[in-house]
């Protein structure tokens with residue numbers, strides 16, 4: 001039987017992790033985060049798919065395509081976190097667990113980062129733990145799926 005799929009979604013500028021503000025986001029590349037996430041998912045009996053886009057509509061399309069196909073979503077929406085209501089609305093249409101993920105802790109940064117339009121449609125948020133957060137977020141959705 002095929003394994004339930006966790007969709008890991010990465011928003012704008014996360015493709016540049018490793019070189020983007022390493023003092024804030026660390027030196028690990030997105031590819032390395034995906035490898036670590038895949039390892040945790042696999043240990044919990046889950047398959048992992050990853051989509052990164054710098055375009056809001058492509059993330060919305062990926063969420064729509066996950067409906068009825070993926071068991072859970074882990075999403076780091078990047079700056080879309082703070083204003084992308086279309087992503088909020090798309091996630092509201094998804095049936096399974098949703099975990100919002102941030103490398104940094106937006107609540108401890110500039111005031112405009114303190115609002116998340118994704119949080120109201122997420123089961124929970126993992127923020128401020130750097131690369132550890134990817135493993136925590138996958139573990140969280142796995143536990144939510146286990147009930």
Ligand code: DQA
Pocket residue numbers: 012013014076077078079080081101102103104105106113
């Ligand atoms: C981020 C936090 C956002 O405020 C920021 O715009 C990002 C990355 C994080 O992972 O810490 O692009 O989502």
